[in-house]
Amino acid sequence: MQSPVDATTTEAWGRLSALAHDYRPDLRTWFAEDPGRTERLTHTAGDLFVDLSKNWIDGSVQEALVDLADQVHLTDRIDAMFRGDRINVTEDRSVLHTALRKPAGHSLVVDGKDVVADVHAELEKMYAFARRVRSGEWRGVTGKTIRTIVNIGIGGSDLGPVMAYEALKPYGQLGLECRFISNIDPTDAAEKTFLLDPETTLVIVASKTFTTLETLTNARIVKSWLLTSLRDRGAIVEGQENEAVAKHFVAVSTALDKVAAFGIDPANAFGFWEWVGGRYSVDSAVGTSLAVYIGPDNFEAFLAGFHVMDEHFRTAPIEENVPALMGLLNVWYNNFHGAQSHAVLPYAQYLHRFAAYLQQLTMESNGKSVRWDGTPVTTDTGEIFWGEPGTNGQHAFYQLIHQGTRLIPADFIAVANPANPTRDGENDVHELFLGNFFAQTKALAFGRTADEVRAEGVREELVSARVFAGNKPTTSIMAPELSPSVLGQLIALYEHITFTQGVVWGIDSFDQWGVELGKAMAKDLTPAVSGDEAAIEAQDQSTKALIRYYRAERHG
Numbered sequence: 001m002q003s004p005v006d007a008t009t010t011e012a013w014g015r016l017s018a019l020a021h022d023y024r025p026d027l028r029t030w031f032a033e034d035p036g037r038t039e040r041l042t043h044t045a046g047d048l049f050v051d052l053s054k055n056w057i058d059g060s061v062q063e064a065l066v067d068l069a070d071q072v073h074l075t076d077r078i079d080a081m082f083r084g085d086r087i088n089v090t091e092d093r094s095v096l097h098t099a100l101r102k103p104a105g106h107s108l109v110v111d112g113k114d115v116v117a118d119v120h121a122e123l124e125k126m127y128a129f130a131r132r133v134r135s136g137e138w139r140g141v142t143g144k145t146i147r148t149i150v151n152i153g154i155g156g157s158d159l160g161p162v163m164a165y166e167a168l169k170p171y172g173q174l175g176l177e178c179r180f181i182s183n184i185d186p187t188d189a190a191e192k193t194f195l196l197d198p199e200t201t202l203v204i205v206a207s208k209t210f211t212t213l214e215t216l217t218n219a220r221i222v223k224s225w226l227l228t229s230l231r232d233r234g235a236i237v238e239g240q241e242n243e244a245v246a247k248h249f250v251a252v253s254t255a256l257d258k259v260a261a262f263g264i265d266p267a268n269a270f271g272f273w274e275w276v277g278g279r280y281s282v283d284s285a286v287g288t289s290l291a292v293y294i295g296p297d298n299f300e301a302f303l304a305g306f307h308v309m310d311e312h313f314r315t316a317p318i319e320e321n322v323p324a325l326m327g328l329l330n331v332w333y334n335n336f337h338g339a340q341s342h343a344v345l346p347y348a349q350y351l352h353r354f355a356a357y358l359q360q361l362t363m364e365s366n367g368k369s370v371r372w373d374g375t376p377v378t379t380d381t382g383e384i385f386w387g388e389p390g391t392n393g394q395h396a397f398y399q400l401i402h403q404g405t406r407l408i409p410a411d412f413i414a415v416a417n418p419a420n421p422t423r424d425g426e427n428d429v430h431e432l433f434l435g436n437f438f439a440q441t442k443a444l445a446f447g448r449t450a451d452e453v454r455a456e457g458v459r460e461e462l463v464s465a466r467v468f469a470g471n472k473p474t475t476s477i478m479a480p481e482l483s484p485s486v487l488g489q490l491i492a493l494y495e496h497i498t499f500t501q502g503v504v505w506g507i508d509s510f511d512q513w514g515v516e517l518g519k520a521m522a523k524d525l526t527p528a529v530s531g532d533e534a535a536i537e538a539q540d541q542s543t544k545a546l547i548r549y550y551r552a553e554r555h556g
């Protein structure tokens with residue numbers, strides 16, 4: 001196996017270390033002395049207008065970052081991913097989410113198979129299903145049209161669909177809603193099925209492996225809820241259960257044999273492939289709930305948006321390549337300036353689950369301590385992604401970003417055209433909203449000096465508390481509107497940022513072994529939790545005490 005380049009031994013890394021030593025970003029001066037700065041550091045990728053000029057970047061830093069990309073062979077790795085090389089080495093798989101959005105008629109032959117043809121055959125099947133549900137042709141067991149889609153899945157089989165559903169509400173079909181059940185806390189299923197009409201409900205069980213405990217448990221709970229409620233209201237009679245399941249349950253998985261074993265007819269199942277990672281799967285059949293809700297045309301536009309960003313990432317030179325530059329800047333902040341987290345702050349309420357989605361994408365991908373050849377990483381990896389929509393975040397945690405001691409690079413995202421244009425008297429409310437978007441990055445970059453504070457008449461003893469140091473790095477991402485295509489572009493942007501960072505760190509960004517131990521232990525602990533004395537005694541003292549507390553409170 002070819003070993004990754006150790007980025008820390010490259011010439012560019014050495015140069016970046018030297019530049020980082022005693023680095024004094026001075027955005028005020030940089031902007032004042034260089035009127036071309038913003039123009040030079042603003043890039044367009046698809047419909048996205050991305051302003052990097054409020055970052056800690058100057059000519060030498062940019063050059064060193066681009067050289068670093070070159071020295072870790074980023075473009076070769078990009079080519080390898082797009083070509084279908086088995087770059088997910090620990091699972092010996094290709095990584096081909098980019099093939100999910102290649103237009104019809106393109107082709108990509110991997111191991112003798114045209115994967116693009118397979119993708120479009122499955123898309124057509126999903127679109128046909130979506131059309132039947134939307135038109136009312138697909139009916140429940142009592143002949144009623146479907147009003148609610150319940151998606152049962154977790155991780156990649158939940159976060160993408162729910163985020164995109166929320167983001168694309170204005171594109172949804174009126175009279176149709178989606179609900180998402182993920183947590184094995186039975187409260188999730190109880191709340192989501194509360195007051196739900198089983199006759200007009202269609203359940204999509206989404207699981208790549210179709211072995212996930214949470215999803216299969218929730219699927220059984222909802223199946224039993226559906227059949228019991230139908231029986232209780234006399235909508236079905238004894239013996240009609242299989243028909244009811246066939247009319248109200250479909251599945252999405254790479255394991256169609258397991259779908260059949262669960263009791264869902266594989267004819268009502270949509271497939272995808274092992275070369276699609278769960279967190280990269282919203283653009284596969286995992287997006288079936290979304291495809292039904294927004295319809296095939298909008299789903300096509302969503303996929304086309306991904307493809308635009310894929311092509312940009314694949315073909316743009318690194319110095320103009322937005323995902324590559326943003327990934328390299330993240331490396332600069334993480335590895336050379338000690339940043340441990342990264343905020344993503346959408347000024348678009350519809351993107352309110354975007355940060356949660358990105359947490360799986362980025363942290364499950366790059367939270368690794370070994371490189372793809374099994375050797376230890378040579379530098380810190382995987383920053384913590386977090387965020388909330390503006391302006392809510394401003395009234396909660398922005399204090400720390402503005403005046404705290406931690407470096408928190410932040411991405412601000414906004415769209416020019418609001419989905420819900422609204423006036424408040426004289427004011428266009430979207431403009432009040434965007435005023436905040438522009439003001440925050442400006443305040444973070446340029447701060448407020450002690451003299452400026454004094455000039456406002458603030459008493460001397462309060463001046464220091466009112467000073468803003470500034471030089472807090474931000475990237476502003478703007479788009480014309482939050483359309484399906486723009487959402488696809490945004491998701492692909494972050495997928496490729498994540499990839500870029502993974503390449504620099506030499507890690508396999510496509511496995512997730514770190515979630516396995518807890519899963520296995522949860523299974524092993526079940527007898528102890530259920531009261532098996534020997535199993536309780538076999539636990540460590542802390543776990544034993546916690547289980548005993550639980551059993552005493554619950555069972556006396």
Ligand SMILES: O=P(O)(O)OC[C@H]1O[C@H](O)[C@H](O)[C@@H](O)[C@@H]1O
Pocket residue numbers: 153154155156157206207208209210211212215278279364512515
């Ligand atoms: O889609 P599934 O096979 O049910 O997997 C659901 C999720 O569970 C796993 O534990 C992984 O960490 C995730 O990457 C995955 O998205």
